[in-house]
Amino acid sequence: MSALPSFFALYQEAVGRALEDLVPASPGPASPVIDAMRYTLLAPSKRVRAVLVMLAAELCGTNARAVPAACAIEAVHAASLMLDDLPSMDNAPLRRGRPSAHVAFGEAVTILAAFGLLNSAYGHLVARYDAALAQRLAQVLSEAVGLDGLVAGQAEDVLAADAEINFDTLERIHRRKTGVLFSAAATAGALTAGGSAEDVGALKAYAKNLGLAFQIVDDLLDVTGTSAETGKVTRADARRMTFVSFSGVDGARELAAELCATATNALAPFGRRAARLKELAEFVAARRF
Amino acid sequence: MSDDPERPDRVNALRDQLRALGYLDARVDRFVLGGAVGSTRPIAFAFAASLRIGILAGVLLGPAAAIGLRSRAPGLITSTADAVVVAIYLAVFFGLAATLVSALAVWLGAEAARKSHVGPDVPRRARRGALAAGVAVTLACLAYLTLWWRAAAGPEQATLAWSLAALAVAAAISLLLGHVVAVTVLALLARRGLGDWLPPGLPLSSPKTLISLGVIAFTGAVVLLIVSAPARDDSPPLPLTVVPTGLRTVVIAVDGVDVATLERLRATGRLGAFNRLLGRSVATMPSDPDRDPARAWTTIATGQPPERHGIRALESRQVAGVGGRLRTESRFWSALAAATDVLRLTRPAIASGDERLSPTFWEVAARAGLRTAVIHWWATWPVPQAAGIVLSDRAILRLEHGGPLDGEIAPPELYDALRQAWPARRERAAARANLLAVPGPSEIVASALRRSAELDATILDLASDPAVSASDLLVVYLPGLDIAQHTLLGSADASGLAPSAASERVTALERYYEFLDDAVGRLLETSRSEGRVVMLVTQPGRLAAPSNGILALSGEAAGIGQLQATVTTVASTVLYSLGVPVAGDLAGPAATQLFAPPFVVAHPVRDVASYGPRRTAARPGAGQPLDKEMIERMRSLGYVR
Numbered sequence: 001m002s003a004l005p006s007f008f009a010l011y012q013e014a015v016g017r018a019l020e021d022l023v024p025a026s027p028g029p030a031s032p033v034i035d036a037m038r039y040t041l042l043a044p045s046k047r048v049r050a051v052l053v054m055l056a057a058e059l060c061g062t063n064a065r066a067v068p069a070a071c072a073i074e075a076v077h078a079a080s081l082m083l084d085d086l087p088s089m090d091n092a093p094l095r096r097g098r099p100s101a102h103v104a105f106g107e108a109v110t111i112l113a114a115f116g117l118l119n120s121a122y123g124h125l126v127a128r129y130d131a132a133l134a135q136r137l138a139q140v141l142s143e144a145v146g147l148d149g150l151v152a153g154q155a156e157d158v159l160a161a162d163a164e165i166n167f168d169t170l171e172r173i174h175r176r177k178t179g180v181l182f183s184a185a186a187t188a189g190a191l192t193a194g195g196s197a198e199d200v201g202a203l204k205a206y207a208k209n210l211g212l213a214f215q216i217v218d219d220l221l222d223v224t225g226t227s228a229e230t231g232k233v234t235r236a237d238a239r240r241m242t243f244v245s246f247s248g249v250d251g252a253r254e255l256a257a258e259l260c261a262t263a264t265n266a267l268a269p270f271g272r273r274a275a276r277l278k279e280l281a282e283f284v285a286a287r288r289f
Numbered sequence: 290m291s292d293d294p295e296r297p298d299r300v301n302a303l304r305d306q307l308r309a310l311g312y313l314d315a316r317v318d319r320f321v322l323g324g325a326v327g328s329t330r331p332i333a334f335a336f337a338a339s340l341r342i343g344i345l346a347g348v349l350l351g352p353a354a355a356i357g358l359r360s361r362a363p364g365l366i367t368s369t370a371d372a373v374v375v376a377i378y379l380a381v382f383f384g385l386a387a388t389l390v391s392a393l394a395v396w397l398g399a400e401a402a403r404k405s406h407v408g409p410d411v412p413r414r415a416r417r418g419a420l421a422a423g424v425a426v427t428l429a430c431l432a433y434l435t436l437w438w439r440a441a442a443g444p445e446q447a448t449l450a451w452s453l454a455a456l457a458v459a460a461a462i463s464l465l466l467g468h469v470v471a472v473t474v475l476a477l478l479a480r481r482g483l484g485d486w487l488p489p490g491l492p493l494s495s496p497k498t499l500i501s502l503g504v505i506a507f508t509g510a511v512v513l514l515i516v517s518a519p520a521r522d523d524s525p526p527l528p529l530t531v532v533p534t535g536l537r538t539v540v541i542a543v544d545g546v547d548v549a550t551l552e553r554l555r556a557t558g559r560l561g562a563f564n565r566l567l568g569r570s571v572a573t574m575p576s577d578p579d580r581d582p583a584r585a586w587t588t589i590a591t592g593q594p595p596e597r598h599g600i601r602a603l604e605s606r607q608v609a610g611v612g613g614r615l616r617t618e619s620r621f622w623s624a625l626a627a628a629t630d631v632l633r634l635t636r637p638a639i640a641s642g643d644e645r646l647s648p649t650f651w652e653v654a655a656r657a658g659l660r661t662a663v664i665h666w667w668a669t670w671p672v673p674q675a676a677g678i679v680l681s682d683r684a685i686l687r688l689e690h691g692g693p694l695d696g697e698i699a700p701p702e703l704y705d706a707l708r709q710a711w712p713a714r715r716e717r718a719a720a721r722a723n724l725l726a727v728p729g730p731s732e733i734v735a736s737a738l739r740r741s742a743e744l745d746a747t748i749l750d751l752a753s754d755p756a757v758s759a760s761d762l763l764v765v766y767l768p769g770l771d772i773a774q775h776t777l778l779g780s781a782d783a784s785g786l787a788p789s790a791a792s793e794r795v796t797a798l799e800r801y802y803e804f805l806d807d808a809v810g811r812l813l814e815t816s817r818s819e820g821r822v823v824m825l826v827t828q829p830g831r832l833a834a835p836s837n838g839i840l841a842l843s844g845e846a847a848g849i850g851q852l853q854a855t856v857t858t859v860a861s862t863v864l865y866s867l868g869v870p871v872a873g874d875l876a877g878p879a880a881t882q883l884f885a886p887p888f889v890v891a892h893p894v895r896d897v898a899s900y901g902p903r904r905t906a907a908r909p910g911a912g913q914p915l916d917k918e919m920i921e922r923m924r925s926l927g928y929v930r
Contacts, residue, residue: 167303167306168306208312247303248299251303254300255303255304255307259312259313
């Protein structure tokens with residue numbers, strides 16, 4: 001299965017509308033920073049992380065309060081993409097099927113826009129939730145972004161560029177750059193629905209395995225996909241160590257499928273209620289974009 | 290890339306690395322925890338996971354224990370089907386035991402780990418708690434399996450290669466169970482909300498750790514095996530060389546003999562045959578206080594005490610679905626039998642030869658190359674191969690019912706001839722029993738006498754069959770007197786009898802002595818030959834009064850005199866008379882004083898270290914076992930309730 005599951009559209013629409021509100025267009029004179037923020041945040045995307053927030057909340061009872069958290073996660077993700085694509089980092093010219101933010105707006109504006117998105121994410125949580133929940137969600141987000149999360153992962157990735165790295169290091173980079181935000185998304189969704197510690201534990205196990213599978217498939221698409229399919233430059237990782245370097249294309253596919261199966265198994269306590277999350281895992285394993 | 294021949298190895302290595310990093314999950318972990326993920330309460334979670342561990346342990350330990358039980362409970366497992374059924378029973382037993390043990394270990398491990406408040410030492414405590422629980426289960430399982438191997442392995446399996454292979458399997462099973470217990474402890478901690486604090490990776494799962502622990506476990510198992518080795522002589526039994534004495538031995542075993550009554554009747558001159566049998570050398574033997582006939586007569590036949598020959602009671606238990614039997618002599622087994630009776634898992638059965646561990650004197654003589662024949666002795670069914678002529682304690686039932694043999698008679702070729710002669714034999718026996726007329730007896734007395742007399746007459750008629758009697762050793766067991774005596778004086782019906790009724794029964798019994806004397810006399814007449822000696826062996830039967838048995842020797846080689854002996858001297862004395870070496874591990878020496886001094890001088894006792902364990906062979910099994918008929922017959926004769 002390579003097409004997005006049909007239920008995605010519902011959540012994409014709900015989150016998309018909310019993202020418009022998160023970073024409204026400048027009412028006055030044009031602001032390049034706001035434009036750059038909206039350029040990346042509102043660009044056509046699968047919104048996998050946001051959907052994960054919604055589904056996790058739904059699984060734990062209700063997604064009625066999940067949209068702001070989904071928006072915050074998407075804002076953080078967009079900020080991280082803007083920074084990752086910078087010339088000083090991955091120097092990626094394409095993102096989401098169009099020129100990267102730094103190509104469109106310049107480096108300085110992009111850096112400021114990324115900080116703007118991060119700031120908006122935390123502000124959004126504080127504005128939309130009660131203090132206790134906002135505090136919990138901010139903590140989750142902070143951990144995902146911080147020194148054992150996106151920042152640390154990107155730092156290690158940049159410093160390890162062109163160097164021989166071992167499997168443990170590669171896993172750590174992927175976990176920090178991708179996995180933690182998946183886990184944060186699942187946790188945030190569960191928290192907005194008042195999920196129990198058991199629910200959060202199961203969803204974290206799901207997200208951890210799914211996050212790594214997602215990254216392995218990303219590595220695979222870099223080798224086997226086209227720019228038209230993925231919306232970004234392919235073969236960009238040709239000189240870097242990826243999962244495909246360690247296991248080969250078939251091995252990587254095998255491991256990704258096993259990780260998705262493990263993710264699905266972690267949801268066994270939820271029974272049929274977890275059907276959509278299971279479908280999401282199947283999509284991740286088979287995606288072509 | 291898909292053509293890369295090293296790809297599978299590489300992917301497997303990556304898979305292991307991912308598992309160590311907390312991704313994926315081992316199939317066994319998934320199996321164990323899969324049953325628990327739906328449990329919301331920690332105690333339910335621990336129990337649900339432990340139930341899966343129990344299933345795993347049952348599947349792994351059940352078959353192993355069944356093999357072990359085969360050695361510990363001889364006679365229980367007689368076929369592959371028996372082994373499968375016993376393995377299933379034991380799998381359930383071990384499954385339940387392992388469930389409880391692992392639930393306890395998981396709970397204690399988790400409690401130890403979460404004792405302190407959540408803090409930086411939680412990862413260390415969690416790992417320690419999980420490891421402690423896992424290691425405890427591993428050690429317990431490894432010790433059990435190693436000692437099981439020590440107890441279960443017979444001489445064929447106890448080779449170095451087999452032992453090392455068994456211990457390697459034991460170490461693997463133990464580590465596997467320890468691993469899943471450790472994983473369950475961590476899972477329980479996660480279920481209690483400590484997931485964020487748990488250390489990455491799983492204990493007892495990385496290849497390096499597993500290899501190291503495997504080596505340690507294996508070495509420990511080898512050391513335990515060596516340390517627990519009993520000092521035993523595994524050398525094969527020495528060949529038995531017969532130095533012919535020129536004697537043919539007839540053993541007449543009479544159960545239920547009251548020595549005082551016998552002497553009183555002899556004094557009146559009414560017992561001519563017994564007079565001849567008791568006229569030379571006679572030994573008095575204190576009998577076993579336990580009156581169980583199968584126990585007492587197997588002791589006589591093997592020359593070993595019950596704890597060595599294995600037949601401790603006439604009644605054993607048959608486990609539902611299993612052809613073999615379980616002995617119930619200990620309190621534990623009796624309690625278990627009572628409990629399982631309620632559940633219809635066991636039912637009474639008669640002790641069989643499969644449960645006997647020591648060879649009988651006729652089996653030893655047959656192994657030494659002598660022609661032997663034994664009729665109706667206890668615990669002789671099923672008959673082993675190459676044990677001479679054996680008409681087992683089920684032979685008469687088989688001859689009555691017909692149909693294919695199921696180990697009742699050996700050699701099987703004898704069956705057709707005996708079956709053909711059966712109607713005439715029964716008629717003769719009935720006719721002889723009718724001679725046992727007591728003036729005006731009550732029906733119960735007449736019936737008891739007739740039934741006993743017919744049985745004894747049939748046995749003696751079989752013994753006089755030319756195909757049977759032409760043996761170097763002829764052994765006949767006569768239960769009739771004991772049956773009659775037990776029915777007339779030992780049953781519940783006999784308590785509170787009026788003196789006249791009691792007198793009538795005593796008179797009837799005295800008449801039975803005369804009948805027996807006549808019947809034995811006829812046998813001795815028909816089997817008269819040069820060099821024959823007759824050994825009369827008696828036991829007091831099932832009456833509770835303390836009494837002695839007799840071992841008397843008559844014939845040309847017999848001496849003259851009175852002496853004391855024990856029931857365990859019979860076997861060695863019979864074998865001595867035939868020139869077979871006497872085993873040093875028999876409980877009683879040969880009673881050479883029964884023989885004339887010139888005979889003893891000419892034939893000194895030769896010895897051999899041991900006859901070794903009893904050799905059994907699978908019976909053909911073509912026929913339908915007569916288990917039900919046997920138990921009913923024993924019930925009707927008052928042996929079992």
